Amino acid sequence: xxxxxxxxxxxxxxxxxxxxxxxxxxxxxxxxxxxxxxxxxxxxxxxxxxxxxxxxxxxxxxxxxxxxxxxxxxxxxxxxxxxxxxxxxxxxxxxxxxxxxxxxxxxxxxxxxxxxxxxxxxxxxxxxxxxxxxxxxxxxxxxxxxxxxxxxxxxxxxxxxxxxxxxxxxxxxxxxxxxxxxxxxxxxxxxxxxxxxxxxxxxxxxxxxxxxxxxxxxxxxxxxxxxxxxxxxxxx
Numbered sequence: 001x002x003x004x005x006x007x008x009x010x011x012x013x014x015x016x017x018x019x020x021x022x023x024x025x026x027x028x029x030x031x032x033x034x035x036x037x038x039x040x041x042x043x044x045x046x047x048x049x050x051x052x053x054x055x056x057x058x059x060x061x062x063x064x065x066x067x068x069x070x071x072x073x074x075x076x077x078x079x080x081x082x083x084x085x086x087x088x089x090x091x092x093x094x095x096x097x098x099x100x101x102x103x104x105x106x107x108x109x110x111x112x113x114x115x116x117x118x119x120x121x122x123x124x125x126x127x128x129x130x131x132x133x134x135x136x137x138x139x140x141x142x143x144x145x146x147x148x149x150x151x152x153x154x155x156x157x158x159x160x161x162x163x164x165x166x167x168x169x170x171x172x173x174x175x176x177x178x179x180x181x182x183x184x185x186x187x188x189x190x191x192x193x194x195x196x197x198x199x200x201x202x203x204x205x206x207x208x209x210x211x212x213x214x215x216x217x218x219x220x221x222x223x224x225x226x227x228x229x230x231x232x233x234x235x236x
Contacts, residue, residue, distance in 0.1 A: 004047075004059055004060055004061045005058075005060050005061070005208065006045075006060060006061035006062070007060060007062055007063065007089040007090065007203050007204055007207045008063045008065060008087055008089050008090075009062055009063065009065065009088075009089060009090040009091065009092060009203060010065050010067060010084070010085065010088055010090070010091045010092065010113065011023055011064055011065060011066045011092045011094060012067055012091060012092070012093055012094065012106075012113065013094035013095055013096075013102060013105075013106065013109060014070065014071060014095070014096070014099075014101075015037060015038075015068065015069070015070055016096065016099075017094050017095055017096040017102050018035070018094065018096065018147040018148065019038065019066050019067075019094045020035050020036070020042065020066050021035045021147075022092075022145060022178075023042075023064045023066045024044065025183060025186060026046050026064065026186070027044040027046045027064065028044075029183060029187075030183060031181065031183055037068065038066050038067075038068030039068055041065055041066065041067050041068065041081075041084045042065075042066045042068075043063055043064065043066070044063075044064050044066070045061050045062065045063060045064070046061075046062040046064060046200075047059060047060075047061060048061075048062045048197070048200045048204075050201055050204050051201060052197065060200075060204055062200055062203075064092075065084055067081060067084050069081055071105045071108045071109050078112060081112075085113050088113065088140060089140070089141075089206060089207045090140060090141045090142070090143070090199070090200075090202075090203035090206075091110070091113060091140055091141070091142050091143070092142075092143045092144075092145055092199075093106045093109060093142060093143070093145070093171065093173075094146075094147060095144070095145075095146055095147070095164075095167075096147055096148050097146040097147065097148050097149055097151070097152055097164065098148050098151050100163075103146075103163070103164065103167055106144070106167065106171075107170075110142075110171065114138060139206070140206075141173075141202045141203045142171045142172070143173055143174055143175075143176065143195070143196075143199045144164070144168040144171060144173050144176070145176045145178065146164050146176070146177040146178070147178055149177045149178055149179050149185075150179040150181055150182070161177065164177065174195050174198070175195075176192045176195050178192065
């Protein structure tokens with residue numbers, strides 16, 4: 001198993017949205033009982049069968065890099081975080097369905113990873129207006145995951161899910177919305193599990209079968225920052 005090929009997937013989003021709990025669920029198929037704040041970056045491994053059930057089936061390691069911090073951090077903190085953005089093959093953007101600001105901040109997280117310092121022209125994060133042309137040249141597979149679905153009242157769920165659907169469309173990505181307390185929401189055979197598998201297959205294909213254009217735009221010119229490592233589906 002140690003010789004398996006692997007891909008690197010960033011897990012990004014505001015503190016408290018449940019990134020570490022999500023990663024634990026995806027890697028161990030169980031709810032994380034006592035999530036803690038991630039300081040820096042924490043890495044866990046998911047074993048994924050690429051093109052499962054076909055003659056091309058092959059097992060890969062999916063490295064899930066849970067990056068801590070706030071999108072509004074000082075430039076020095078962002079600079080330190082940048083060391084985790086090297087050689088990225090995929091990005092999972094995580095937001096709290098009960099917290100609209102965490103959804104809006106996904107634009108800023110994405111721009112940080114794509115090595116762009118300015119808020120894109122036309123983006124008014126206060127009302128969600130977004131210029132999707134900012135990601136027209138992005139070749140990195142994206143997946144948007146909303147947590148805490150169980151905390152959305154039925155009377156408001158339709159409204160929230162319409163809003164998140166537009167969010168995923170902006171990123172040209174599929175979306176998954178999960179019940180934070182129910183591992184069955186991502187169990188094998190569920191629609192969420194199918195979307196996850198499709199996303200990881202795409203990440204692997206980009207990395208091992210379609211290498212050209214698979215790097216973050218402009219990343220090769222990124223200034224390298226020295227220093228050591230910086231180190232939540234339960235909702236914390």
